Amino acid sequence: MDPILEISGVSAGYGPITVIRDMSLHLDAGERIGLFGPNGHGKTTLLKTVSGLIRPSAGTISFNGTDITTLRPPEIVNAGLVQSPQGNVLFGDMRVLEILELAAFTRRARPHRADNLRTVLDLFPRLGERSGQLARTLSGGERQMLSIGCALMCAPTLLMLDEPTLGLSPRLKEELSAAIGRISQTGVPLVIVEQDIEFLMALTDRLYLIEHGEVVREIDRASTPDHDEVMQLYFGEAMG
Amino acid sequence: MKTSLLRAALPLAALAVLAVVPVFAIDSFTRHLFIIAFIYAIIASNWNLSLGHCGVFNFGHLTFFGVGVYTAAIAAKTYGVDPWIAILLGGPAAAVAAFLIAAPVARLKGIYVVLVTFAFGQLVMQLVLSQSATTGGAQGMVRIPYLRLGDYSFLKDYKLGYYYVALGLLVVSTLFLKLVIDSPFGKSLKAVRDAEDYAAARGISVSRQRILVLILSAIFTGIAGGFYAIYLRVASPDVFGFGTLSLALSMVLIGGVGTTYGPIAAALALTFATEALAGIRGFEEARFIVIAVAMILVLRLAPGGLLRLLELLVPKSLR
Amino acid sequence: METLLATLVSGLVLGSLYALMASGLSVVWTTLGVFNFAHGALMMIGAFIAWTISEALGLGLIAGIAGGTAAAAVIGIVIERFLVRPFYGSRAMLLITVMTTLAAMIILEKGALMIWGARLKQLPRLVEGEVSILGATISAHEAILVALAPLLLIAIWQFTVRSATGRSLRAVGQNQESAALIGIDVPVAFAIAFGLSAALAGLTGTLLGSIRFITPTMGVEPLVKAMIVVIFGGLGSLGATAGAAYVIGFIEALLILWIGLYWTPFALFLLMIVVLVFRPNGIFGGRG
Numbered sequence: 001m002d003p004i005l006e007i008s009g010v011s012a013g014y015g016p017i018t019v020i021r022d023m024s025l026h027l028d029a030g031e032r033i034g035l036f037g038p039n040g041h042g043k044t045t046l047l048k049t050v051s052g053l054i055r056p057s058a059g060t061i062s063f064n065g066t067d068i069t070t071l072r073p074p075e076i077v078n079a080g081l082v083q084s085p086q087g088n089v090l091f092g093d094m095r096v097l098e099i100l101e102l103a104a105f106t107r108r109a110r111p112h113r114a115d116n117l118r119t120v121l122d123l124f125p126r127l128g129e130r131s132g133q134l135a136r137t138l139s140g141g142e143r144q145m146l147s148i149g150c151a152l153m154c155a156p157t158l159l160m161l162d163e164p165t166l167g168l169s170p171r172l173k174e175e176l177s178a179a180i181g182r183i184s185q186t187g188v189p190l191v192i193v194e195q196d197i198e199f200l201m202a203l204t205d206r207l208y209l210i211e212h213g214e215v216v217r218e219i220d221r222a223s224t225p226d227h228d229e230v231m232q233l234y235f236g237e238a239m240g
Numbered sequence: 241m242k243t244s245l246l247r248a249a250l251p252l253a254a255l256a257v258l259a260v261v262p263v264f265a266i267d268s269f270t271r272h273l274f275i276i277a278f279i280y281a282i283i284a285s286n287w288n289l290s291l292g293h294c295g296v297f298n299f300g301h302l303t304f305f306g307v308g309v310y311t312a313a314i315a316a317k318t319y320g321v322d323p324w325i326a327i328l329l330g331g332p333a334a335a336v337a338a339f340l341i342a343a344p345v346a347r348l349k350g351i352y353v354v355l356v357t358f359a360f361g362q363l364v365m366q367l368v369l370s371q372s373a374t375t376g377g378a379q380g381m382v383r384i385p386y387l388r389l390g391d392y393s394f395l396k397d398y399k400l401g402y403y404y405v406a407l408g409l410l411v412v413s414t415l416f417l418k419l420v421i422d423s424p425f426g427k428s429l430k431a432v433r434d435a436e437d438y439a440a441a442r443g444i445s446v447s448r449q450r451i452l453v454l455i456l457s458a459i460f461t462g463i464a465g466g467f468y469a470i471y472l473r474v475a476s477p478d479v480f481g482f483g484t485l486s487l488a489l490s491m492v493l494i495g496g497v498g499t500t501y502g503p504i505a506a507a508l509a510l511t512f513a514t515e516a517l518a519g520i521r522g523f524e525e526a527r528f529i530v531i532a533v534a535m536i537l538v539l540r541l542a543p544g545g546l547l548r549l550l551e552l553l554v555p556k557s558l559r
Numbered sequence: 560m561e562t563l564l565a566t567l568v569s570g571l572v573l574g575s576l577y578a579l580m581a582s583g584l585s586v587v588w589t590t591l592g593v594f595n596f597a598h599g600a601l602m603m604i605g606a607f608i609a610w611t612i613s614e615a616l617g618l619g620l621i622a623g624i625a626g627g628t629a630a631a632a633v634i635g636i637v638i639e640r641f642l643v644r645p646f647y648g649s650r651a652m653l654l655i656t657v658m659t660t661l662a663a664m665i666i667l668e669k670g671a672l673m674i675w676g677a678r679l680k681q682l683p684r685l686v687e688g689e690v691s692i693l694g695a696t697i698s699a700h701e702a703i704l705v706a707l708a709p710l711l712l713i714a715i716w717q718f719t720v721r722s723a724t725g726r727s728l729r730a731v732g733q734n735q736e737s738a739a740l741i742g743i744d745v746p747v748a749f750a751i752a753f754g755l756s757a758a759l760a761g762l763t764g765t766l767l768g769s770i771r772f773i774t775p776t777m778g779v780e781p782l783v784k785a786m787i788v789v790i791f792g793g794l795g796s797l798g799a800t801a802g803a804a805y806v807i808g809f810i811e812a813l814l815i816l817w818i819g820l821y822w823t824p825f826a827l828f829l830l831m832i833v834v835l836v837f838r839p840n841g842i843f844g845g846r847g
Contacts, residue, residue, distance in 0.1 A: 051740060077742035085740055091733040094726070102726045106742035110723075150741050297654055344836040351594050354657055355790050356835055362783055363828035370821035482779065486665050489658060525669045532662035532669075539655055540645055 002065045003028050004158055004189055005050070005081070010059030012049040018057070019045040020213040027158070032190040034204035036197060042213040043193045044086065047160050051083040052076045063158070078106040080157030084147045086166060092136030096127055096146060099135060103153035112155045120149040123179050141172040145179075152183065159183065160191040165199055177202055251414075251501060258407055268398040275399065275471065277511035278406040282413045282464040284491035284503035289417060289457040292498035293426065295433035296450055297350070300341055300357035302488060303364050304334040304458040306479040308465020310368060310375060313475035316385045318374065323387050327466035334462020335455050337364070342454040346447035365480035380476035384469055402471050409467060410504070413460035418500060420456055429453060483528070487514075490535040496545020506546070561694060566812045568695040573784075574808025575708035578801045579763040580785035581792070582712055583756040585800040586719075588789075590732040590752035592653065593643055596660040598760050598785065599778025600667035605631040605761025606768035606777065607671055610680050620683055627765040628758050635757020636750050638663050643753070644746060664778075671775040682768040704766050711759070712801050719797065728752050784811075790831045 003026040013019040020042040027033050035043045048054045050061055052073040060069045063081050071079070091099055100120060104113035121128040124145040130138060135146060144164055151159055164180065165173045173196070180203055184190055194200040200207065201221070209217040258274075265271055287301040308330030316326035341360045345353055368375045375381065387394040387401065394401040420426050428444050436446060469475045478484065487510070495506030510531065517527035538546060580598065587595050595601075605627035613623030642659040646652050684700035692702070719725035730738040731748040739745050764778070771777060784807070792803025807827070814823040 053736060053739060072744070073739035074742045074744040077740065083740050085737055088737070089734070090737050091730045093733055094729060098726060099730075102723060102730055103741040105723060105727060109742065150737075154741055297657070299657075341832075344832055348835065350653055351588075351657075351794070352790065352835065354594065354654075355786050356832060359783075359786060359790065359828050359831055363825060363832070366824040366828060370825055482661070482664065482668075486661055489661070493658065525673050528669045529666050532665040535662045536642060536659050539659060543655075 004031075004064060005191070006062045007046075007050065008060050010046070010049060010056045010061060012045060012054050012056040014045075014054070018213070020049070022059070023210075023213070023215055024059075025208050025215055025218075027189055027191060030187070030189060031206065032184055032192070032204045034200040034207045035191065035193045035210055036195065036200055036207060037210035037216075039195070041211050043210050044162055045213075046210070047083055047162050047191070047193060050076075050081070050160065074106065077154055078108050080108065080155065081160070082151045082154040082156035082158070083160040084151035084162065084164070086147075086162045088147075089143065090135050090146060090150065092134065094135055095131070096133055096135060096138070097131035099146065100127070100149055100153055103150040104155070106154060109153060109155040113153070116153050116155060120152050123152070123182060124149055140167050141169070141176070144168065144176065148176075148179070148183075156188055158189050158191070160193075162193045163195065164192070165194065165196050173199060255411065262400050262403050266398065271399040271403045273511060273515055274508075275402055275406045277508045278410045279464050279468050279471075280488060280491060280511055281410055281504040281507035282460055283488050284495065284507045285414065285417055285500070286457045286459075286461045286464075287488060288492050288495075288497065288499070288503045289420065290453050291492060292496075293421060293433065294429045294450065294453045296345070296453065297353040298345070298357045298454060298457075299354050299485070300360045301457065301461065302479060302485050303341075303357075303361040304338055304461040305465040305468070305484075306361070306364060306368070306477075307334045307337045308462030309469040309475045309479055310381075310465075311462070312466030313381045313384050313469040314374060316470060317381060317383070320385075323385050323470045326385075327470050328463060330462040330464070330466025330469075331459045332462070334458040334465065337462075338454045338458035339451065342451040345454070346450040361480050361485075365477055368477050368480070375477075376475070378477060380474055380478075381469075382474050384473045384475065386473060387470060406467065406471070409460070409464060413464070414500075414504065416460060421500065425449075425452070486535075487528075487531065490531050493535055494538050494546055499545060502545045562816065564693050565695040566816045567809065568692050568697055569815075570809035570812030571692075571705055571805075572697060572701050572808070573811055574805035575705045576763065576767065576781060577784050577788050577808055578708050578712060578804035579759060580781045581788040581800045581804045582715060582797055583759040583763075584785055584789055585794055585797050586715065586728070586752055586756045586759075588794040589796070590728045591639075591643065591749050592732070593656045593660070594653075594794075595638075595753075595756065596657060596782070597638055597663035597667060598660075598756070599780075599782025600664040600671075601631045601635055601757045601760040601778070602764035602767070602781060603671060603773070603775060603778035604634060604667055605764030606682070606773045607675050607680075608761075609765040609768055610682055610773055611675075613682060614680070620685060623682065624762065624765040627768075628761040631761020631764065632754045632758035634667070635760070636754045638757075639750050639753035644749065668775045668778075675775070677774070680768075680773040681771075682765065682773070684769045685766075698770075700766075700769050704770075707766070711762075712797070715755070715759070716797055724751065787827060787831050791834060 005027040008024045010023045011018055011021050023046060037043060049056050052071055056069060060067060063079060068076055100117055104110055104116060126142055127145055127149055130142060164176055177199055192200060192203060205221050207219040208215050262271060283305055290296045290298045311333035312326040312330045315321040315329050316323045341357060345356055348356060369377055432444060432446055432449055491506040491510055492503045495502030514527045517523045517530060584595060584598055587593055608630040609623035609627030612618050612626040613620045642663055643656050646655045649655060685703055686699040688699045689696050690699050690702040719729055727743045728748050731743060731745055735745050788804045788807050789800060791807055792799040811823060811827060814826050818826060
């Protein structure tokens, strides 16, 4: 079977600056993969390239067997490939419920709006409590939930999460980890970018270590199940 | 070495050519076009000081010019001040106007700078319109006293005298601008434009700089305004309108924001181009459209201005 | 007392006009971060097209108003496509688009002068006769303007709050990247915002064309007044902009009563500059 997402030989960056070079990775059906590595080495750039926010200078990206390399973001979202961006303010001057309703914007997502909204509020009851509040008044954890909630409203068939735990307390991390686990159980494959290895190990089947804009190692959890070993690999690479 | 020599020699050569133009252009109309071009060159190059070198979105630059126009007109006609002095009075008057608007503008950001500087121009225009006893209101002022030098009359020499006065003003203005830009102050301007926070961290007062740069850019603009009034012998509120504003702006843009000679070259080229277009039947109004389109195209295709584009096209060996 | 009432009613007429103009500027500003200098010229084009359809072609005033509004919307979208969109993401986008829309204004004004000439034109009124409000008399046509303005403003406000398209404009204005990531087509949102704003300007022009003369420069004064309004109210929110428009309308009417027609514009601009010295984001200041 073809992989769900296949990234082959992709290079991309901002203007004249190349951030990622000749990257190749893939995601198979029902799989969850994690991308980790030091900050500023191209993980977010890769996600943005897949989402169509950045046009790659080389390589191809295919999703469910279709070439999406040159598609624009709304077309990619409409195809079911959805990214939840890093925990930023999203739309600060809009209300939480309003944002969630709006997020079911694509033709594909609109019919499922009511269902998905119920799922999101079920998953993150906190968002229901805050439904009338302006997004900029939310706490860091709530913003993260809203960001993931928005992505779910888009009715994703593949979900990419960019650093969902950034700046969260251990307790919140745990809560979020459980929620993401539940999303994964519904059968949505995941791509997670994360600094927190432990968090990543708990949620994914396979890891890619990304450094200096390149994939330097692929770690199969089946062959390297031990957390310490992965840490060793990571820091060994980072220092060496 | 060669580059800097050529860079220094080109303006001098251009000046030499301009100095002998009246010998060949003996009709007063051609000379008139040059005089108007010189005035616009002063406006555009001084505007470039605030807009290009300091990054202040000053849309009230033509107000400084208008203040110079009316100061000279009122001084010479109403108060009988010698026209030579009246021309020069345009400078300090415009500088005072610049100081008045600079104080609030220095604290503002982005679009509000555009709006307030533009509104300031409208304010001055409304003042001119409402004080018709002094300014002639919407009709403006006519029959303003002309220049004399001893017994020499500037009215009967086919504009030869005015030509050299205008050229002289442009030369002095350009030397003044070069002096400002090459000074430590001028270098700090660029620092503020390119990295405001960094400049502030280095102890450069951004507000004070903006105020100073607006005042400096107003001085020769005001003097040019004074000369404009004395030369044409009229003062009209049209100088505050969108038409003059966009023409001068297109010169800054087409010539190249942040360059020294670009706006001057563009002022000369555009003045003659618009005049040539005006000669074509049916193009009396269309020429403004042509300039507006040119402005858009330059922004789109050569954001550094045409002079930059030329530099890129000329092989390195020739530079 | 009677003069004061009459003044307040004329302030209401001015305020309605300014509110329609300034809210169009605000829609484009909040969505794209662009200040459209051609807004007044779009209004003027609306009036000329309406005149051509209604008077020159004799198709009636209603067809004229509809045609003028639609034509302005189309030109607005064209301006967005060719004069604004190429500069998205540029470092100096704000300044560049000020210049390109200024150029658009020149093109439209001079173009109108070439097409329609300098002779003064006027549209007939929607309804003849006069209406008495609080004992002050205004023409029935002006009364329609006064009544229509708040309705239109409420309609736009409801559009941006309730409809998915309207919400998408607000989302794009607040965070383009996040908007794109939930599937909003950002360039389409920009075009809608520009088209809506231009349609509003065009409609205002067609209504004003029955009250004032239609000339190529008829948009300048309303644009400048709308600029005062947005300086006063800030550009950030529709409500603040509309509120400021009425306040400015009343202040202007009162100033005309107190210090006369000549000094009023001067006093208004002076007031604005003083306001900005103390409140750099406007009196009702939203985000800059």
